[in-house]
Amino acid sequence: MDDDISSDDSGADTAAAKRTGLVNSVLRACDVVGFLADHGPDVPLAQVADGTGLTRPTAHRILKTLEQAGWVRTTEGRYTLTMRVFAIGSLASRGNSLQAIARPLMTALAADTASTAYLYIPLDNKALCIDRVEPAHPVRVHHVNVGDSLDLSSGAAPLLLAALRPDLASAAGLDGGSRDLTAALAAARSNGYVVRHDDVYPGITAIAAAVRGADAHVVATIGIAGLSETLAGAAEDTARESVLRTAASISTALGFNR
CATH class of the missing domain: 1.10.10.10 (Winged helix-like DNA-binding domain superfamily/Winged helix DNA-binding domain)
Structure with missing residues (x-):
């Protein structure tokens, strides 16, 4: 040929x-x-x-x-x-500040929680997954791949982006949404994190926290997704604290000062 x-x-x-x-x-x-x-x-x-x-x-x-x-x-x-080009590019660009800083912390988070860790950024009024770290665990969650984008109303990490970035929520048309969505956004905004059961798929629990840059602007969200039967009760509380600590560590490394 x-x-x-x-x-x-x-x-x-x-x-x-x-x-x-x-x-x-x-x-x-x-x-x-x-x-x-x-x-x-x-x-x-x-x-x-x-x-x-x-x-x-x-x-x-x-x-x-x-x-x-x-x-x-x-x-x-x-x-x-397509986003496939971005996915390939993101693998080559892990040396950039956000991904380079987040990657080792995500690896530790995945190990601590026995769950898959994800990193999302806003792009085109959606949440784009730019990195994923799987745990050394026999059961892994593969419901989102690097380069996939989710609606801001779908999933813990996208929902948190919408809650803490009103500009994104407005651009995505989430203003004046359903009563359940409005309540979820308000709760996420108040708590500063999101915990969702049956997240994207039944039997999956997801937990997300915000990553802020030096100007305190929310630049990303980090989260985990695992089996609901594993992330239950005290395990869910422990995992939530791990996600919050990880998000705080990444934010501090990016220059955010509380």
């Missing part, structure tokens, strides 16, 4: 690629991904082709291939990178 997606590549380009060990189609796909990252979301085919110097048929084939791979989605002829 020819390595190049486009049939309109020049022979000189193909020969040069073979001499250098490069794959033209991969380079072109990288150009397309980079262009969408800089100019997205919702970029039309013509703009992608013009911006990358590709013919429209070649750009179209690359975009369709990226769509099949789950890297790009299309809506009414316009193209946008």
Whole structure:
């Protein structure tokens, strides 16, 4: 099979690629991904082709291939990178301050509570999971993957983001929601944490606390998810305190001063 997606590549380009060990189609796909990252979301085919110097048929084939791979989605002829690209990027960016600081503390939290630890940030009026640490435990909870985004009304950590960031709640249309949602947001705001049973899925208990930056702004939420039968009674209280301590430690490391 020819390595190049486009049939309109020049022979000189193909020969040069073979001499250098490069794959033209991969380079072109990288150009397309980079262009969408800089100019997205919702970029039309013509703009992608013009911006990358590709013919429209070649750009179209690359975009369709990226769509099949789950890297790009299309809506009414316009193209946008998916969260899968972010998930891969987040793995490469664990050296950034938030993830680098949080990762060892999340590892300790997962071990202490025998639960899966999660780190969420707000993105596009949703809660985006940017890291997950599993416990060394025979039963693990995999209901959210890195790169997944949840509605702010779904799950302990997203709900806490909505409660402590009224701007997010308003943008997500949660103002004037149901009586149960309004009460849950008020309780989360008052307590400063969230405990939810049957969280996202039945039989799962989730606990979340807020992470604040140097300016006291809520920048993330950290939480755990585990089996409800394990996180019950005194175990739930102990786990809640562990989550709160972990969130406080990350916040302090980010410069937050109570």
